[in-house]
Amino acid sequence: MVTFGILDFKAREKCITDKSYDGGIDGYHIDRDHRKIYLIQSKFRTTERNFNGKEILLEELLSMEVARILGGAETDEAGKKYNGKIQQLQREIREIDDIGRYKYQVILLANLNGVSLEQLQRLTGGYPVEIINYQSCYEKLVFPVISGTYFNGPELNIYLDLSNKNAGTKISYGVKTEHGDCEITVVFVPTIEIAKVLSKYKNSILKSNPRSYLDLEGKKVNDAIRETILSKDTNEFALFNNGITMISDDTGINERIGQRNKAQLAVLNPQIINGGQTAYTLSRIYEEHSLKEAEKIFAHKEVLLKVITLIDDKQSPDFLSKKLKLVEAISNATNQQTPVINADRISNDSEYEAIQTRIFARYGILFERKRGEFGDGLNKGYLKKTLIVERNMFFRIYLASNGEINRSVEKKLFLRFDNPLEVLVDLSKLDTFYFGLLCFHQLNEAKLPVQQFGKELFAKIYGLTKLYKPESLEDFKELTPSMIQHFETVWDGLISHVQSTSTKFIKEFIDNVTLEKRTTFGRSKWIKSLDAEQDIKEYFDRQLAQSKATSV
Numbered sequence: 001m002v003t004f005g006i007l008d009f010k011a012r013e014k015c016i017t018d019k020s021y022d023g024g025i026d027g028y029h030i031d032r033d034h035r036k037i038y039l040i041q042s043k044f045r046t047t048e049r050n051f052n053g054k055e056i057l058l059e060e061l062l063s064m065e066v067a068r069i070l071g072g073a074e075t076d077e078a079g080k081k082y083n084g085k086i087q088q089l090q091r092e093i094r095e096i097d098d099i100g101r102y103k104y105q106v107i108l109l110a111n112l113n114g115v116s117l118e119q120l121q122r123l124t125g126g127y128p129v130e131i132i133n134y135q136s137c138y139e140k141l142v143f144p145v146i147s148g149t150y151f152n153g154p155e156l157n158i159y160l161d162l163s164n165k166n167a168g169t170k171i172s173y174g175v176k177t178e179h180g181d182c183e184i185t186v187v188f189v190p191t192i193e194i195a196k197v198l199s200k201y202k203n204s205i206l207k208s209n210p211r212s213y214l215d216l217e218g219k220k221v222n223d224a225i226r227e228t229i230l231s232k233d234t235n236e237f238a239l240f241n242n243g244i245t246m247i248s249d250d251t252g253i254n255e256r257i258g259q260r261n262k263a264q265l266a267v268l269n270p271q272i273i274n275g276g277q278t279a280y281t282l283s284r285i286y287e288e289h290s291l292k293e294a295e296k297i298f299a300h301k302e303v304l305l306k307v308i309t310l311i312d313d314k315q316s317p318d319f320l321s322k323k324l325k326l327v328e329a330i331s332n333a334t335n336q337q338t339p340v341i342n343a344d345r346i347s348n349d350s351e352y353e354a355i356q357t358r359i360f361a362r363y364g365i366l367f368e369r370k371r372g373e374f375g376d377g378l379n380k381g382y383l384k385k386t387l388i389v390e391r392n393m394f395f396r397i398y399l400a401s402n403g404e405i406n407r408s409v410e411k412k413l414f415l416r417f418d419n420p421l422e423v424l425v426d427l428s429k430l431d432t433f434y435f436g437l438l439c440f441h442q443l444n445e446a447k448l449p450v451q452q453f454g455k456e457l458f459a460k461i462y463g464l465t466k467l468y469k470p471e472s473l474e475d476f477k478e479l480t481p482s483m484i485q486h487f488e489t490v491w492d493g494l495i496s497h498v499q500s501t502s503t504k505f506i507k508e509f510i511d512n513v514t515l516e517k518r519t520t521f522g523r524s525k526w527i528k529s530l531d532a533e534q535d536i537k538e539y540f541d542r543q544l545a546q547s548k549a550t551s552v
Contacts, residue, residue, distance in 0.1 A: 002141050004029055005151035007200060017085035018042070023076055024064035028089050035102045037093065039066055039127075043110035044134070052134045056110045058123065066106060067125030105130065109137070135361070143360060146383055148202035148376035156201075156270045158193045160253070161302070163261040179326040180312040185251050187265060188238060189305045191229065191282055192298035198283030202376055206276045225281040235301050243304030244275030247327060251309040267307055273327050278303065351420045352391070358424055359389075363434045367394055386441050393440075394433075395423075400458035401436025401465040402429050405533040408458045432465050435476050439464040442484050456527050459536050460491060466540045467547070494539045498526060502535070 006012050006029075018026040027040040041064055043056040065076055072090065075081050082090075093099060106129045108120070120129040132140065144150035171186040197205065228237050248267035255263040272279055282303075286294050308330070310323055352369040359365050366374055366388045377383040389397070391414045400408035410416060423430060439461050464487055470476060498505075498521075505526040506519050526532055 002144050002150040004031065005200060007151075014088075017083065017089065019083050019085070021076060021080050021083045021086070023066075023069045023082055023086055024061075025066065025069065025086065025089070030092060030096070032096075035098070036105060037102055038105050038107055039064075040107045040109065043108070044137075052111075054111060056112055058115065061108075061120070061123045064106070064124050066104075066127055070104070070125075104128075107132065138361065139357075144204075146366070146377035147374055149204045149207065151201060151204055154269055156197060156205075156267050158189055158197065158265040158267075158305075160187060160193075160263040160265055161190055161261065162255065162263055174311075177326065177329075179322045179329065180310055182326070183251070183309045183311055185253070185265075185307040185309065187253070187305050187307075188302040189265065190298065191237060191301045191303050192286065192294060194244065194279050194303060194305070195282035195286035195294070195298065198279045199286050202283075203373065205270060205272050206280075207271060222277065222281045225278055226285060229282065229285055229301060230297065233300075237301045237303060241278055241303055242275065243306060244279055245273055245306045245308065245330065247271050247273055247308045247310070247323070247330075249310065251307050265305075265307075267309075270307075271327070273330055355394075355420060355423060359394075359430070359434075362430070365389055365434065365437065367391065389437060395420075396458060397436045397440055397461060398423055398429070398433040400461045401432045401439075403462060403466075403533075403537060405455065405459050405462055405536065406530055409455045431473055431476075432469060434473075435469045436461045436465050438476055439484075442481060445481065454527075455532070459527065459532065460487070462536065463487065463491065463494070463540050467544060490543065494536065495521075495523065497539055498535050499523075502526070502531075504531070505529070 001007060001012060006015075015029055016027045024041055025039050026042045029038045029040075031038065041061075043060055045051050045054045065073075068077070069082065069086060069090065070093070073082075074087075096102065104127045106120075106124045106127045108129055108131045110131065111133045112120075112131055117129055120131075121127060173184055175182045175184055225241070228240055246267065248270045250266075250268035252266045253263055254266070282298075285297065289297060308326070310319070310326065312319055312322065352367075356367040356369055359367050364387065366383070368374060368388050368390050374383060374388050378385065378388075392412075395413045395417050396408045399405075399413075407413075423433070440457075443457060443460060464483075467487070467490070468483060470478070505522040507522055508517060508519050510516070511518050526535075
């Protein structure tokens with residue numbers, strides 16, 4: 001699914017050969033476009049600890065009888081007949097007319113260190129080997145699936161309907177910009193073609209878009225798109241919708257494809273930079289219905305597609321830089337159906353990608369740098385919401401857990417964090433963030449009174465990390481609700497201490513009933529003040545010192 005874009009489960013299952021008498025081959029894929037045959041062996045262990053740490057033995061690779069199977073043998077070295085799936089592989093290879101032009105690649109899913117690729121090739125019959133260890137699994141297989149970026153083929157083909165095009169298929173003209181020369185191609189395409197594209201490519205085709213799927217933020221727009229498609233049999237969609245803007249490295253249209261009133265639009269390395277919400281909503285409708293139902297729903301409905309092609313030298317060292325600047329300029333200038341906020345615009349910056357990569361690799365936590373980025377993973381049930389930390393919340397918890405309580409409640413913190421890469425410099429501080437995130441979830445589960453959230457919540461996160469953060473990262477998840485309950489007593493002690501020592505937030509008043517003079521502590525005023533951070537830090541410093549002294 002990830003590497004070859006095979007979305008249908010039955011089509012993938014057909015290529016799984018893992019059973020008795022499989023000759024050491026657990027799966028295969030024949031890539032007819034690139035004339036390459038992949039043979040897969042998986043040697044991962046099934047427990048969490050062993051999956052990450054257990055290495056395979058070289059002797060286990062000897063079970064791969066690649067050369068024997070490709071040579072046409074019907075039985076393994078012990079004389080046992082190969083299973084039906086291996087025989088199916090052999091049949092498919094025999095039926096390839098130009099098999100002499102094909103190459104082979106062995107994929108080994110396993111942890112294996114200290115062995116050269118040349119040694120591995122000797123063990124697999126001389127065929128080149130690629131190793132995907134547990135780290136590569138998380139980075140190359142797991143993360144793409146949960147973020148909806150699991151397939152990004154270099155070329156996209158879209159079929160066009162010519163039956164109602166009086167003036168030809170397209171409008172095309174050249175434009176000079178400060179970022180290079182471009183060609184703009186404008187066509188109306190069947191909505192079902194766009195739906196199929198997003199269903200297959202998902203967020204992979206939205207990488208250059210400042211946002212990913214907007215399930216919640218764009219609900220009104222999504223509902224309007226859905227209503228126009230589902231409730232009408234005519235083509236009002238072409239009138240009502242603003243259309244889709246795509247950028248590509250090369251674009252071409254062929255009207256002679258052997259089908260009446262049909263043409264094919266081909267785009268190289270496509271990216272949707274405007275109208276992603278439209279495309280995604282169409283894909284959701286497509287996925288919710290059978291193919292027959294979808295063809296009926298989308299029939300005769302088209303959407304405007306504008307393809308912008310940079311025609312500068314693709315080998316030029318500054319081509320990519322020009323392309324990125326052009327994408328940003330178009331995004332800034334275009335008035336989209338759902339406004340793009342400034343935080344969306346910077347979400348593709350490399351430093352946020354670096355943060356996302358690091359905290360996923362270290363903690364298995366997903367930093368949501370783009371709104372709706374993990375919507376597909378949530379929708380399909382791959383993820384729990386507690387595994388995702390929204391970009392502003394990440395910086396709030398990071399600052400609060402490391403003692404910067406006042407700064408943690410600043411507005412638009414994601415935009416105001418001048419040097420985001422500083423969070424990756426000190427791993428100890430980043431680990432403290434992770435413990436603070438676990439505390440945050442526990443505080444949420446504790447269902448504390450509403451008035452205790454806001455700045456008080458982040459102050460509590462600081463107190464919990466200060467007093468209870470374990471030495472070892474592996475022990476962090478041992479945090480329990482009982483710890484939160486114990487901490488509430490400590491927190492009440494803090495409030496009592498501030499109330500008894502601070503006169504600044506004590507207010508005197510006359511009791512209307514007894515006419516006696518009374519005092520009250522302005523807890524809310526205190527927690528919102530700049531003084532609170534210093535009071536809190538000093539109190540927990542004393543608590544920690546007393547705890548250490550007691551333990552000694």
